[in-house]
Amino acid sequence: xxxxKIESFLHHxxxxxxxxTIPRFRASIGVDNKLASGFDPVTEADKQAExxxxxxxxxxxxxxxxxxxxxxxxxxxxxxxxxxxxIDGTRSFVCGLPTWGTLIALYQNGKPLAGVMDQPFxxxxxxxxxxxxxxxxxxxxxxxxxSDTTDLTTAIMxxxxxxxxxxxxxxxxQAVENKCLLTRYGTDCxxxxxxxxxxxxxxxxxxxxxxxxxxxxxxxxxxxxxxTDWQGKSASGGGNIVAAANRKIHEQILQxxxxxxx
Amino acid sequence: xxxxKIESFLHHxxxxxxxxTIPRFRASIGVDNKLASGFDPVTEADKQAExxxxxxxxxxxxxxxxxxxxxxxxxxxxxxxxxxxxIDGTRSFVCGLPTWGTLIALYQNGKPLAGVMDQPFxxxxxxxxxxxxxxxxxxxxxxxxxSDTTDLTTAIMxxxxxxxxxxxxxxxxQAVENKCLLTRYGTDCxxxxxxxxxxxxxxxxxxxxxxxxxxxxxxxxxxxxxxTDWQGKSASGGGNIVAAANRKIHEQILQxxxxxxx
Numbered sequence: 001x002x003x004x005k006i007e008s009f010l011h012h013x014x015x016x017x018x019x020x021t022i023p024r025f026r027a028s029i030g031v032d033n034k035l036a037s038g039f040d041p042v043t044e045a046d047k048q049a050e051x052x053x054x055x056x057x058x059x060x061x062x063x064x065x066x067x068x069x070x071x072x073x074x075x076x077x078x079x080x081x082x083x084x085x086x087i088d089g090t091r092s093f094v095c096g097l098p099t100w101g102t103l104i105a106l107y108q109n110g111k112p113l114a115g116v117m118d119q120p121f122x123x124x125x126x127x128x129x130x131x132x133x134x135x136x137x138x139x140x141x142x143x144x145x146x147s148d149t150t151d152l153t154t155a156i157m158x159x160x161x162x163x164x165x166x167x168x169x170x171x172x173x174q175a176v177e178n179k180c181l182l183t184r185y186g187t188d189c190x191x192x193x194x195x196x197x198x199x200x201x202x203x204x205x206x207x208x209x210x211x212x213x214x215x216x217x218x219x220x221x222x223x224x225x226x227x228t229d230w231q232g233k234s235a236s237g238g239g240n241i242v243a244a245a246n247r248k249i250h251e252q253i254l255q256x257x258x259x260x261x262x
Numbered sequence: 263x264x265x266x267k268i269e270s271f272l273h274h275x276x277x278x279x280x281x282x283t284i285p286r287f288r289a290s291i292g293v294d295n296k297l298a299s300g301f302d303p304v305t306e307a308d309k310q311a312e313x314x315x316x317x318x319x320x321x322x323x324x325x326x327x328x329x330x331x332x333x334x335x336x337x338x339x340x341x342x343x344x345x346x347x348x349i350d351g352t353r354s355f356v357c358g359l360p361t362w363g364t365l366i367a368l369y370q371n372g373k374p375l376a377g378v379m380d381q382p383f384x385x386x387x388x389x390x391x392x393x394x395x396x397x398x399x400x401x402x403x404x405x406x407x408x409s410d411t412t413d414l415t416t417a418i419m420x421x422x423x424x425x426x427x428x429x430x431x432x433x434x435x436q437a438v439e440n441k442c443l444l445t446r447y448g449t450d451c452x453x454x455x456x457x458x459x460x461x462x463x464x465x466x467x468x469x470x471x472x473x474x475x476x477x478x479x480x481x482x483x484x485x486x487x488x489x490t491d492w493q494g495k496s497a498s499g500g501g502n503i504v505a506a507a508n509r510k511i512h513e514q515i516l517q518x519x520x521x522x523x524x
Binding site for chain 2 (some may be wrong): 099
């Protein structure tokens, strides 16, 4: 699995997936209530895209593992595992907003190796081949590099929704928001991509599943950033997430959260 | 000023404007602090786009009025007035998010006649020629029509930021959010465009300037929707805004706000 092979296969998976998502974006789509307790729409696009991605992986790498949101795990103890979230940001998708994305990660021995965040409506594809990170849009390709902002008070934060933070996490999150120069909401996986590209400096979120973050870790880290949980431990299993442009910003975020949570 | 002439001139203004905005989007841009009290970035893109739009209008319609955010009003008492906000959603622009837009409205005798919301990064152009509303993306053109959702409890709301509501407006806004099925943040002018296209059902915001809403009124109303202030009066001067897919939803929003504000 060298970088070039990973890269071309990631592109292929995105093409296959977007054939299922784009025709259903902004169409009249059926929305199920997946959680009886709330509103968690899951669309036919989600299921069909995951099936299409799984089919390609199983055909090409039959000994690899596959973990996805919508269907059962396959071979989860394999050395190489693919982790799929065909539509991260299903609420944005339902609203017609272009901040959802298709997330596909490749893990080796439980650690993130490579991944892609594809936004087929805008035509943007942010990915890491395990060595470097890139953004392609049409024929344009550029290497990604995180920002060199080192002071949290001049930093820009993105987060999906301030309502995601449970009572015990609110103070920590709010302290970071209060310190930052600017915070914008509504960003889903798109926010992490903008950290990788150096456009913004951090994302702070809570309660993520592994498939919500798996692909984004190598994209940000191969661009110079760092992704951990709120205690500075591995983010590869999901949980409460801090994604930062660099180690200095990351330290200030963790310290701010720790002080506010006492 | 027939519909066809308006339409072709709006397209021309968008082309001229995007030549100033797109090269500066996601580039390293200078950000001024326009308000000493807060963070209201205004970019070179904003100024240059407005200058370019003003130049075209003045050349083509020298007797028309021009009102814009960045420069002095010209001939504001003319029968026909153009109202310009070259980058609505400057914060989104600074963050690299594609929900900002170029807003250009044409008023006749103080009333909105036609307008456009152009998002040149995604290639979407939502506009009204004074008769009907359309979305173009590349060669694709379709007529816009608002949703037929008539029950607020099944409706989707978009709004830019829950922090925009001052203390006396919070209860009214929150009551609407509590009734809706789903609310998403971070949408700027893009949210109004998604009401016009029938993708979502309402936007509730506060403290808008006339140039923030002028272009969006005809786009939504020629698609079947309704835009007023929170008391049901004209929105054409800005203020606290309700944009709704239809009259039934609009009535429920106004009633919900009024009840919560007592």
